[in-house]
Structure formats: C-alpha cells, structure tokens
Amino acid sequence: MLIIGCDIGSEMHYARAIDTRGRELSRKAFAFSNTAEGFASVKAWMLELAAANDKKQIVLGLEPTGHYWFCLTAWLVANGISVVQVNPYAVKQTKELEDNSQLKDDRKDPKLIANLVKDGNYGMPYLPEKVYADMRRLSMFRDQLTEDRIRCLNRLHRELTICFPEYKDALGKVDGAFAMELLKAAPFPEDLKEIGTEGIREIWKGAKLRGRGYSRAGEILRYAEQSVGLKDGAGISKEAVKWFAEKILELDRKLSDVEAELSDRCRAVPAAENLLEIPGIGRNILSGILSEIGDISRFDDAKEIQKLSGLGLVACSSGKHKGETKISHRGRKRLRYWLFQAAKSAVVHAEEFRRLHEYYTTRRDNPLKKMQSLIVIACKLLRIIFTILRDGTKYDAARMLNDIRRIEKQAVPAVA
Structure with a gap:
C-alpha cells in the first residue's frame, strides 16, 4: 500500500508518500494547485510512485481544513483513489514526535498525516449527496x-x-x-x-x-x-x-x-414527518438536525452521532482523583446547537419531557443541574430521532418513558 499524506491549503496542497513501514518514498513534498490541472498532476505523481515501488493500492489521508478539501476529495474518489481523513487535533498533538520540534509547516504536516494513517488513526470522510x-x-x-x-x-x-x-x-x-x-x-x-x-x-x-x-x-x-x-x-x-x-x-x-x-427538502427524507409528532420539534429545529446528521444509514448506532455532535461524555480521572464528567464539545457544533434547542423546546411543550426533566433534577441520588438535565434529554432525543429514521416507527411517549434507566426506585410519573 502507498500511503499519501496531504496538507490542505486554500490555493496549494502539499503531499508526501510513505509505505506501511513508515519509510518515506517521496524525495520531497509534492506541491499542487487546487485546480483540475493540479489534481491531475498529483494523481500522475501517485501512480508513478506506486509503479516504481510495486504498490497495488493507494490511500490518501488529509487533514480537513475548512471547506478547501471538498473538491479534492470528490475528484479523487471519482478517479478511483481512496481518501481518508485524520483529526486536526491528532496532527497538532503529534507534530513534535517527528523531530522533537514545535515547527509546523506545509512540508512537515503531510508526513505526520501519512504516519497517522499508517497507524490506523483516521476516519472516512463524508460529503452529503442529493437532498442531504x-x-x-x-x-x-x-x-x-x-x-x-x-x-x-x-x-x-x-x-x-x-x-x-x-x-x-x-x-x-x-x-x-x-x-x-x-x-x-x-x-x-x-x-x-x-x-x-x-x-x-x-x-x-x-x-x-x-x-x-x-x-x-x-x-x-x-x-x-x-x-x-x-x-x-x-x-x-x-x-x-x-x-x-x-x-x-x-x-x-x-x-x-x-x-x-x-x-x-426535509419532506424528502424518509420518516422525517414522523419526527414532527414529537411535541416541541418544529420544522426549523428538525431541518437543522437532519441537515447536520445527513444520511442516517451511515451510522450503526446513535452513540456515533452523539460523538459527532460533541455530546459524548469525557472525564479526567487519575488514581483517587475523580474528575468531573462533561461533554467533549468536539464535533459538529451546529448539530449540538440544534439538539440542545430541541431539548429546551421539548421540555416546554411536551408533558413527558417536562416530567423527565423534573425527575432528573429532583431525584434523590445524583440529581442533575438544569443544564446537565437538558444535555441528557438532548441525547435521549437523538436516540429517538435515530430510531425513527432508521426503522420508520412512530413516536410513542409512553415507550420513551419506560425506556429510561432509573438509578433508584423513584419513578417517572406516567403520562395520562
């Protein structure tokens, strides 16, 4: 496998190549422009390196920088080149492992990206298609x-x-x-x-x-x-x-x-109309959530979307020290915003969510603060949305309350 690391820029991109053992196969960083000619030149460069080193597969890893990587990714995938992306935070944290230097430039970053791909620290890029x-x-x-x-x-x-x-x-x-x-x-x-x-x-x-x-x-x-x-x-x-x-x-x-x-456009999404049956979820909030999630079929579990939205729970603990658990805030901030707006609206307009909010904030063991409770309800709404979109089911308030895991015998009042 030929692994290409690519640092994305607004006008110029830089690429370097390594093999699966981390040996660099390119003499220097290959610079190419953000144009059709530039894309064709980097493809020819990759194919030449693959042929010279007897590589049967090419994988290009990139650090998603703003919106500048969209066109390059779409062009490469259309031309048969596999593309993966690495987390910019991972690139930042590993930059000193290369040469024990804080130096960061367009020629050093491609090799860092390629090494992260080699070690398996990458994800698959997603560009929405059609209605999404x-x-x-x-x-x-x-x-x-x-x-x-x-x-x-x-x-x-x-x-x-x-x-x-x-x-x-x-x-x-x-x-x-x-x-x-x-x-x-x-x-x-x-x-x-x-x-x-x-x-x-x-x-x-x-x-x-x-x-x-x-x-x-x-x-x-x-x-x-x-x-x-x-x-x-x-x-x-x-x-x-x-x-x-x-x-x-x-x-x-x-x-x-x-x-x-x-x-x-929301009406074209399968089962989207069923989500409007959730009290407090209007068309504006729904459109914001669906536009950020995209095609639901690419997710295996609602926890993947929760992590994507930055609502995943993290804690810093060591030995006897138990750190405070909070959300990561890493992910799509617009998705996190719309889920939080959905939670606030549901607590105001839906009797079942209002009672659930009251239960979380007043339970005897580990009562939550109001903001924490809204985050929990936002995650619960996300699981409901995922299930409805995946299975095409109808919203059921009683079933939602019965699915809540209670840490004590204090029960959530039933909805009449």
Missing part, C-alpha cells in the same frame, strides 16, 4: 443570513442609542413591523416631531399595517419631545438607520424563503 447536500447548504445559508441580521440589528441599536436613547421605551420591539416602518421614514426625534402623531400613523397606514400599534403614536411623540439624543451627525446616522432597517427587512424575507425551501 441541498439541506446542508440551505442550513448553512440560513445560519449566515441569521448572523447578518443580528449584526445589522446590533449596529442599528448603536445608532439609535446615540441619537434617540429613549428608543426602547418609545418603540418597544425595535425589529417589529411598526418600529421598522417608522425607522425607514422617521427614525430620530426631530423627524418624529416634524411629522407629528398623524404623520406617524400615516406611515403605518401606507405600509398597510394592522394591529394595536396605532395607539402608541402619541406616546412615541412624547418620548421624542423629551429626548436627550445628540443632534450633531444625526443626518448621517439617519441614513445608516434607514439602510439597516431596510437590510433587516430584506433578510427577514430571504430567511422566510430559505426556511420554506429547507422545510420542503
């Missing part, structure tokens, strides 16, 4: 849009704090429909005093808003008349506020479209 690829991209796009919205809202708060410090009391929910329409037209005290109460209502009528917001027009004007906000530079700040308000509304519309499309 669409869901992964849509989910990441939704997260990016949400981050942009939060960023714009924070900057909007900054401008309002300077020129209209009383805006929270005056407008209430700043990103609400009534407040947004007002911010686009007359965001600051001088503007509000100029148009008066009727002008404020006309802005809302022009936007065809309905509700009880019209009754706040007089109160908003009173706050504007008593404002202590700065007037110098208010003209430029006004333009900024208008732009941020329009951007937030635009992002809201796009988010709505993306979430609708993501929900449609």
Whole structure:
C-alpha cells in the first residue's frame, strides 16, 4: 500500500508518500494547485510512485481544513483513489514526535498525516449527496443570513442609542413591523416631531399595517419631545438607520424563503414527518438536525452521532482523583446547537419531557443541574430521532418513558 499524506491549503496542497513501514518514498513534498490541472498532476505523481515501488493500492489521508478539501476529495474518489481523513487535533498533538520540534509547516504536516494513517488513526470522510447536500447548504445559508441580521440589528441599536436613547421605551420591539416602518421614514426625534402623531400613523397606514400599534403614536411623540439624543451627525446616522432597517427587512424575507425551501427538502427524507409528532420539534429545529446528521444509514448506532455532535461524555480521572464528567464539545457544533434547542423546546411543550426533566433534577441520588438535565434529554432525543429514521416507527411517549434507566426506585410519573 502507498500511503499519501496531504496538507490542505486554500490555493496549494502539499503531499508526501510513505509505505506501511513508515519509510518515506517521496524525495520531497509534492506541491499542487487546487485546480483540475493540479489534481491531475498529483494523481500522475501517485501512480508513478506506486509503479516504481510495486504498490497495488493507494490511500490518501488529509487533514480537513475548512471547506478547501471538498473538491479534492470528490475528484479523487471519482478517479478511483481512496481518501481518508485524520483529526486536526491528532496532527497538532503529534507534530513534535517527528523531530522533537514545535515547527509546523506545509512540508512537515503531510508526513505526520501519512504516519497517522499508517497507524490506523483516521476516519472516512463524508460529503452529503442529493437532498442531504441541498439541506446542508440551505442550513448553512440560513445560519449566515441569521448572523447578518443580528449584526445589522446590533449596529442599528448603536445608532439609535446615540441619537434617540429613549428608543426602547418609545418603540418597544425595535425589529417589529411598526418600529421598522417608522425607522425607514422617521427614525430620530426631530423627524418624529416634524411629522407629528398623524404623520406617524400615516406611515403605518401606507405600509398597510394592522394591529394595536396605532395607539402608541402619541406616546412615541412624547418620548421624542423629551429626548436627550445628540443632534450633531444625526443626518448621517439617519441614513445608516434607514439602510439597516431596510437590510433587516430584506433578510427577514430571504430567511422566510430559505426556511420554506429547507422545510420542503426535509419532506424528502424518509420518516422525517414522523419526527414532527414529537411535541416541541418544529420544522426549523428538525431541518437543522437532519441537515447536520445527513444520511442516517451511515451510522450503526446513535452513540456515533452523539460523538459527532460533541455530546459524548469525557472525564479526567487519575488514581483517587475523580474528575468531573462533561461533554467533549468536539464535533459538529451546529448539530449540538440544534439538539440542545430541541431539548429546551421539548421540555416546554411536551408533558413527558417536562416530567423527565423534573425527575432528573429532583431525584434523590445524583440529581442533575438544569443544564446537565437538558444535555441528557438532548441525547435521549437523538436516540429517538435515530430510531425513527432508521426503522420508520412512530413516536410513542409512553415507550420513551419506560425506556429510561432509573438509578433508584423513584419513578417517572406516567403520562395520562
């Protein structure tokens, strides 16, 4: 077997070759670009080394760096080259074993990666396909849009704090429909005093808003008349506020479209509709979980997904010292986030999970803190999701409670 270690970069990749005994077969690191020509050149280089050293199989190991390894992996697999990946943390921890030096560069790392593959410290890469690829991209796009919205809202708060410090009391929910329409037209005290109460209502009528917001027009004007906000530079700040308000509304519309499309993709996943029967698991949470898990058939057990999400339990103990057990936090943070959101929502909306949460936090032996209990419930939800997706079964609250392992005779109250 010819083992290739590859260090991934944004534009250039570096590869070195060893055999199964750890002997280096390449004279130096082979550099190739992140293009079709570069991929073809490294394939020719690998085949030449394999022929010269009578190797029948080629395995390329790489350290997954951001998103730069996606195209290379897909191209190599399509061209018959086996690809595995090593944990970046393992590369970091073993870098001094090579030459007792803290040096880390693009020519040293490939050999470290190749040696890790030789020793069996690798995993199989996974690139989502078909509907799972669409869901992964849509989910990441939704997260990016949400981050942009939060960023714009924070900057909007900054401008309002300077020129209209009383805006929270005056407008209430700043990103609400009534407040947004007002911010686009007359965001600051001088503007509000100029148009008066009727002008404020006309802005809302022009936007065809309905509700009880019209009754706040007089109160908003009173706050504007008593404002202590700065007037110098208010003209430029006004333009900024208008732009941020329009951007937030635009992002809201796009988010709505993306979430609708993501929900449609979820329906194509077998047994996904059965998961919506779990109280508290809505389409947004479900789409986030499924997009991060991908094809469920690649997992043999729910514990594999638990480890992937960073919810696996770890403890540091030595001799008489017993360290605190906590989750590893190593894995897909978005999957961990959505599972935690699912746990919180289930505790609020599902009677069985609320009672389970109460049991974990009040049991006589080893009661858990609220956060610990939510983590346990998130792992329980993960096992339920895995079983439903794998077997296509229906959610059964009574069965879920009966499966709980109790460390004492204190029982979980039955669900009526």
